[in-house]
Amino acid sequence: MLASIMNRPSYGDGAPIAAIATPLAESALSVVRAGGPGSVALAAKAFSRPEVLAAAPASSAVHGWLVGPGGERIDEVVAVVFRAPRSFTGEDTVEFMCHGGVATAKAALRALVGAGFREALPGEFSFRSFVNGKMDLTRAESIMELVGAKTDEARTRAVGRLAGALEREINEAKDLLVRALTATEILLDYSEDDGVGEDEAGILPDREAVEAAAVRLEALAAGYRVERLYRDGATVAVAGRPNAGKSSLFNRLVKEERSIVSDVPGTTRDWIEAWISIEGIPVRLVDTAGLRHADDPVERVGVERSRAMLDGADLTLYVVDGTTGLHPEDAAFLARHRKEALLPVWNKIDAGAFAPAEGFVGVSAETGDGVGELAAAIARSIAGPKTEAAGDSARGAGIASERQKGLVDRAIAAVGEALRRTDAGLALDLVAPELREAVDALGEITGEVSTEDILENMFGRFCVGK
Numbered sequence: 001m002l003a004s005i006m007n008r009p010s011y012g013d014g015a016p017i018a019a020i021a022t023p024l025a026e027s028a029l030s031v032v033r034a035g036g037p038g039s040v041a042l043a044a045k046a047f048s049r050p051e052v053l054a055a056a057p058a059s060s061a062v063h064g065w066l067v068g069p070g071g072e073r074i075d076e077v078v079a080v081v082f083r084a085p086r087s088f089t090g091e092d093t094v095e096f097m098c099h100g101g102v103a104t105a106k107a108a109l110r111a112l113v114g115a116g117f118r119e120a121l122p123g124e125f126s127f128r129s130f131v132n133g134k135m136d137l138t139r140a141e142s143i144m145e146l147v148g149a150k151t152d153e154a155r156t157r158a159v160g161r162l163a164g165a166l167e168r169e170i171n172e173a174k175d176l177l178v179r180a181l182t183a184t185e186i187l188l189d190y191s192e193d194d195g196v197g198e199d200e201a202g203i204l205p206d207r208e209a210v211e212a213a214a215v216r217l218e219a220l221a222a223g224y225r226v227e228r229l230y231r232d233g234a235t236v237a238v239a240g241r242p243n244a245g246k247s248s249l250f251n252r253l254v255k256e257e258r259s260i261v262s263d264v265p266g267t268t269r270d271w272i273e274a275w276i277s278i279e280g281i282p283v284r285l286v287d288t289a290g291l292r293h294a295d296d297p298v299e300r301v302g303v304e305r306s307r308a309m310l311d312g313a314d315l316t317l318y319v320v321d322g323t324t325g326l327h328p329e330d331a332a333f334l335a336r337h338r339k340e341a342l343l344p345v346w347n348k349i350d351a352g353a354f355a356p357a358e359g360f361v362g363v364s365a366e367t368g369d370g371v372g373e374l375a376a377a378i379a380r381s382i383a384g385p386k387t388e389a390a391g392d393s394a395r396g397a398g399i400a401s402e403r404q405k406g407l408v409d410r411a412i413a414a415v416g417e418a419l420r421r422t423d424a425g426l427a428l429d430l431v432a433p434e435l436r437e438a439v440d441a442l443g444e445i446t447g448e449v450s451t452e453d454i455l456e457n458m459f460g461r462f463c464v465g466k
């Protein structure tokens with residue numbers, strides 16, 4: 001292969017590898033990981049008590065110093081030793097608990113490279129864990145999800161997948177299809193032997209199993225939008241005319257005086273954003289400049305930027321000043337904006353001049369009245385109503401990556417085609433390949449069926465050291 005000719009490290013080369021597993025920043029501890037066949041003996045070369053480390057039993061800790069090639073002390077550490085197959089990767093591994101800090105972690109890694117480890121590629125430890133049968137691909141993907149989880153709800157869903165809930169769901173759907181495929185192939189063999197011919201056309205053995213699998217796969221595909229929402233979050237913009245109380249509402253939702261509030265219309269010029277959690281959904285909340293025709297050139301740029309922001313937002317909270325009531329410009333905006341991405345808010349209900357108009361959520365950014373209801377309305381708008389299927393995915397049995405979604409769609413298309421061909425009275429030897437295609441697509445989700453480039457592409461997006 002070209003990769004090995006050029007001597008470029010590759011995921012499959014099985015070399016001893018090392019990486020810094022914690023962020024390069026000031027911290028109490030840094031973890032530097034070293035793994036691969038023979039890695040305990042190799043790591044001992046960079047350790048002050050080489051014999052003790054080399055002989056350390058499985059799952060034990062050894063205290064000592066990491067040392068450079070001339071024996072110079074680099075850091076006082078605790079080395080945790082794992083022996084194959086009882087480690088994350090299934091290979092021998094040593095994890096060095098170093099003192100935190102950028103220079104220390106880098107020096108520790110240099111010492112290990114000096115002893116013969118090569119620097120790990122992104123996700124290479126997880127890759128080995130998969131290759132060594134420690135986990136399937138849905139679990140591997142959940143690890144990066146966990147690393148990136150922005151809210152507790154997102155974390156809970158990822159943990160469910162890490163515990164194998166999605167793997168089980170996929171395997172159950174696949175088993176249903178395998179059952180039907182096996183019955184179909186037996187029938188095909190039988191008809192070849194006995195020359196039964198086309199008698200079985202239009203009758204799919206175990207059709208109920210195929211239909212049950214289709215229902216489960218459809219539910220997985222339908223739940224993906226919500227899974228993606230918990231993973232990536234949604235952009236919610238606060239918009240309205242100057243002085244409506246947008247920045248006050250923004251601060252109320254962020255629970256911090258982040259945006260400047262004043263009674264001067266046109267206070268907010270450039271948009272300001274903050275991440276918040278609304279019922280566990282990560283929300284990027286954006287405060288924008290009051291929408292009006294502005295003569296001031298700086299304010300005008302702010303208004304233009306706000307409008308562009310609103311076009312891209314998943315939801316716009318359009319704030320109307322309840323002390324002055326609905327202005328013709330408010331009505332014009334509400335009539336024009338995408339309905340499904342609009343949540344009208346009637347602010348300053350504490351001042352009580354006008355009652356909220358029909359279809360508005362009444363709030364007071366000043367006192368906090370109605371803000372709980374507003375949060376619930378935001379969650380409903382972006383996630384849709386809570387359903388029973390949503391309960392399944394909340395347990396971590398939902399699909400959570402583009403890769404998984406693409407493969408579920410492929411399986412759905414193949415199952416649909418198998419049923420259509422059966423209904424059209426086509427012979428079973430034209431139906432079986434479609435079932436096979438669906439089974440393969442599902443096998444690819446868990447990694448039962450995989451190719452090297454798919455794997456490198458996937459694990460290449462992981463953190464180094466993971």
Ligand SMILES: Nc1nc2c(ncn2[C@@H]2O[C@H](COP(=O)(O)OP(=O)(O)OP(=O)(O)O)[C@@H](O)[C@H]2O)c(=O)[nH]1
Binds near residue numbers: 265267268269347350
């Ligand atoms: N009584 C009352 N006053 C409010 C409320 N919310 C905001 N205000 C007041 O309304 C004025 C404008 O508030 P801001 O939050 O700066 O309004 P804005 O929509 O961000 O204004 P621009 O940034 O200029 O577009 C301030 O004097 C706030 O104190 C509310 O719920 N009740």
Ligand SMILES: [Mg+2]
Binds near residue numbers: 248268
């Ligand atoms: Mg403002």
